[in-house]
Amino acid sequence: SAEVVLVGRSNVGKSTLMRELTGHTVSTGSKPGVTRSPNHYDWVAEDFVLTDLPGFGFMEGVPEERREAIKTDVVRYVENYAESILAGVVVVDGKSAIDIIDRHSERGEIPHDVELFHFLRDVGIPPVVAVNKMDKVDDRDDRLDALCDRLGLVPPWQQWDETIAPISAKRGQITPLTDAVRHHLHEAKRDDLL
Template structure:
């Protein structure tokens, strides 16, 4: 038995008009969205960014610090563009990770890195502090790998870049739960030396050993509040847990 013929109804003038109206509404909403974002950006005078390699725990650390729910992924490179948290004139930005990104071509990864640099340069006037997140237990091995190729490790290059732009870098040394208590100080001293500091890590005033996964972030909170206090913006403390 043959199937009944499919009857198609020609598009009426009403259908065409409805689709045009929907397209106009969508266009207006997009325009309003852009205008809202521009208005928020124009109001920002103080920004803190979170930057670092892929899969070092930037988003998890930011969530623990603020109580927000920024997307966290198991694959390196989930965040491919800046994610913004607006609080009046205060902005916290989760930057894309640089380095290896799962499922991303080398060309795309390089493009993301260039966009990170451009973003920081373009907004250097309002970026007051950069939380540079590193994987503490893996950091020395990563640096040595780059040194063996006679290349400057991206982490150290980023740190120098931030200082050059007069942005205060705060290094959150993450995943410290994987380090034995009696090895912590020696490891952090070696990391401080890799970053070019002559003093022990505790005297540098820019290193915060943390474990984002377990919520052990008090050293970072203290460092951030100390720097913010110096800038006479204690009103921003309320945005940190």
């Protein structure tokens, strides 16, 4: 089965999504001392293996040096396996992602999620942004267009449905994510035939 990697900063609902997809309770790795190596789980309804990648989330209480080491390991993992990784799911919180991105940008920093998005693309892995907690978002289209804008994708978001997947993990509304990943599977299969 094809490998799909999953990343996301803390509290975006990554564990909730993992539980929904795999039936497993997954450690967020937010506590110091928790193992932070890539872990694999079966995506129950699909023929995919999900790899939970640590190191891009919240690592409060973890010394800077250790944090960097974890990040380096994760980057190396993704680079090494890039050719066989079907898609990279970046989970963001639909309610707060734009504000967080803009706050970082104003400080002259590259926002985490934007960095991840480009990193995946740079190594040839199609990124899929799982925009979670959409049940809390009322200005859906504006919010998703703004996210496209921050990621360098020309709005409207509807033309990026293989990349922008609005979901609610908590409510089990994840069809846009499943469809996006399936899209990349079909593309990969088609490319093999060419």
